[in-house]
Amino acid sequence: xxxxxxxxxxxxxxxxxxxxxxxxxxxxxxxxxxxxxxxxxxxxxxxxxxxxxxxxxxxxxxxxxxxxxxxxxxxxxxxxxxxxxxxxxxxxxxxxxxxxxxxxxxxxxxxxxxxxxxxxxxxxxxxxxxxxxxxxxxxxxxxxxxxxxxxxxxxxxxxxxxxxxxxxxxxxxxxxxxxxxxxxxxxxxxxxxxxxxxxxxxxxxxxxxxxxxxxxxxxxxxxxxxxxxxxxxxxxxxxx
Amino acid sequence: xxxxxxxxxxxxxxxxxxxxxxxxxxxxxxxxxxxxxxxxxxxxxxxxxxxxxxxxxxxxxxxxxxxxxxxxxxxxxxxxxxxxxxxxxxxxxxxxxxxxxxxxxxxxxxxxxxxxxxxxxxxxxxxxxx
Amino acid sequence: xxxxxxxxxxxxxxxxxxxxxxxxxxxxxxxxxxxxxxxxxxxxxxxxxxxxxxxxxxxxxxxxxxxxxxxxxxxxxxxxxxxxxxxxxxxxxxxxxxxxxxxxxxxxxxxxxxxx
Numbered sequence: 435x436x437x438x439x440x441x442x443x444x445x446x447x448x449x450x451x452x453x454x455x456x457x458x459x460x461x462x463x464x465x466x467x468x469x470x471x472x473x474x475x476x477x478x479x480x481x482x483x484x485x486x487x488x489x490x491x492x493x494x495x496x497x498x499x500x501x502x503x504x505x506x507x508x509x510x511x512x513x514x515x516x517x518x519x520x521x522x523x524x525x526x527x528x529x530x531x532x533x534x535x536x537x538x539x540x541x542x543x544x545x546x547x548x549x550x551x552x553x554x555x556x557x558x559x560x561x562x563x564x565x566x567x568x569x570x571x572x573x574x575x576x577x578x579x580x581x582x583x584x585x586x587x588x589x590x591x592x593x594x595x596x597x598x599x600x601x602x603x604x605x606x607x608x609x610x611x612x613x614x615x616x617x618x619x620x621x622x623x624x625x626x627x628x629x630x631x632x633x634x635x636x637x638x639x640x641x642x643x644x645x646x647x648x649x650x651x652x653x654x655x656x657x658x659x660x661x662x663x664x665x666x667x668x669x670x671x672x673x674x
Numbered sequence: 675x676x677x678x679x680x681x682x683x684x685x686x687x688x689x690x691x692x693x694x695x696x697x698x699x700x701x702x703x704x705x706x707x708x709x710x711x712x713x714x715x716x717x718x719x720x721x722x723x724x725x726x727x728x729x730x731x732x733x734x735x736x737x738x739x740x741x742x743x744x745x746x747x748x749x750x751x752x753x754x755x756x757x758x759x760x761x762x763x764x765x766x767x768x769x770x771x772x773x774x775x776x777x778x779x780x781x782x783x784x785x786x787x788x789x790x791x792x793x794x795x796x797x798x799x800x801x802x803x804x
Numbered sequence: 805x806x807x808x809x810x811x812x813x814x815x816x817x818x819x820x821x822x823x824x825x826x827x828x829x830x831x832x833x834x835x836x837x838x839x840x841x842x843x844x845x846x847x848x849x850x851x852x853x854x855x856x857x858x859x860x861x862x863x864x865x866x867x868x869x870x871x872x873x874x875x876x877x878x879x880x881x882x883x884x885x886x887x888x889x890x891x892x893x894x895x896x897x898x899x900x901x902x903x904x905x906x907x908x909x910x911x912x913x914x915x916x917x918x919x920x
Binding site: 701705718721725748762795796 | 821822828847849850852856872879883912915916919920
Binding site: 593596597629631632634636637662665666 | 807808810811812814815885886887895
């Protein structure tokens with residue numbers, strides 16, 4: 435059991451001023467930031483607002499800014515922060531609703547722009563769509579499929595902090611998966627969005643913040659660079 | 675929500691400093707080099723003024739202060755070029771796994787070495803006149 | 805098919821960058837390290853003219869300038885547009901202005917050799 439000082443950004447949201455609330459907690463060895471937050475909410479201040487759901491790193495709901503790094507609270511062990519002070523703030527680049535709760539609307543607005551659903555004319559067919567394990571889609575996309583739409587990459591991105599229009603890594607990654615998918619036919623519409631000079635892949639300048647922060651270890655910068663290279667011969671994306 | 679102050683910005687990106695530092699370095703050095711290019715073309719144009727006028731214009735540059743500026747230019751160019759090479763490799767999909775180390779070792783580390791290799795002889799020859 | 809100009813300019817920036825690394829190393833060597841005199845910085849009209857009256861060097865230098873302008877002004881365009889909140893019309897105006905600057909600057913540089 436160790437004592438920690440937890441500083442939490444409190445605000446009424448909608449641009450209201452932020453205050454820092456300081457709490458003292460005693461935590462066990464493997465407790466997470468989420469454990470600390472529950473502890474504080476139950477025993478010290480029940481007006482503290484934060485989001486969580488699965489608490490095992492699967493849903494992405496508890497994304498927040500912990501000791502200046504965007505992370506999942508449920509997957510961040512307090513002892514591993516190597517500090518007796520834990521500073522928690524809302525995920526950056528998103529509007530604050532209250533305390534640590536942000537609105538993911540801007541994130542999902544961008545997500546929807548790239549048409550995240552599979553657009554396949556044969557979707558009601560009884561036939562199985564066969565994608566060989568040796569195909570390009572099978573080889574190059576598995577490591578990109580784990581996105582839990584937590585918004586951490588969006589919060590980490592250095593470009594997003596000054597550009598409202600930029601799609602952000604998650605949306606681009608999703609578009610990549612659909613563009614590579616041999617079953618999908620909404621290629622032209624997605625390419626249009628991805629190719630946009632002010633909002634598309636071209637705004638990425640390889641800072642790697644997204645890749646470094648992604649809790650699912652998706653190499654997002656790699657996705658974006660692949661798309662940039664592919665824009666010269668876009669038909670090559672679906673090539674087997 | 676762009677950081678409001680410089681200290682806030684430093685705190686925001688401290689965890690992955692290399693990303694922001696590389697980005698800013700590339701842009702700042704690029705702009706400096708554009709400014710330099712303008713001054714450089716202007717100087718070379720003086721050639722048409724004839725030998726006396728040109729050599730007189732150039733004598734300003736023999737001033738040690740200008741030599742130091744030239745050495746700064748060397749550093750600016752080296753940083754921009756090395757980091758630019760790193761970025762091109764990243765664009766081609768090379769070096770993603772260790773991009774942070776590559777930035778510090780290649781762009782900064784090697785950059786300082788190459789800079790010193792050029793700057794020290796230049797400094798000795800033109801500022802200290804050894 | 806989406807507009808190719810974005811991807812083409814992306815490749816152009818990298819290709820011109822690579823060319824500049826070569827051209828600049830050559831230029832630096834020739835101007836500063838080829839002889840002890842040059843290292844002291846004792847460049848004079850005579851020394852420069854002996855090299856620059858050669859049309860091959862003139863061609864290289866002009867090529868160098870043009871590549872540098874393409875790379876530099878394209879870079880400047882990216883920086884300006886990244887940090888400004890303007891619509892497509894203004895963005896196009898900025899592009900046109902930079903192209904104009906590039907053309908004038910190129911001419912300014914090429915003209916330097918015509919009066920030697």
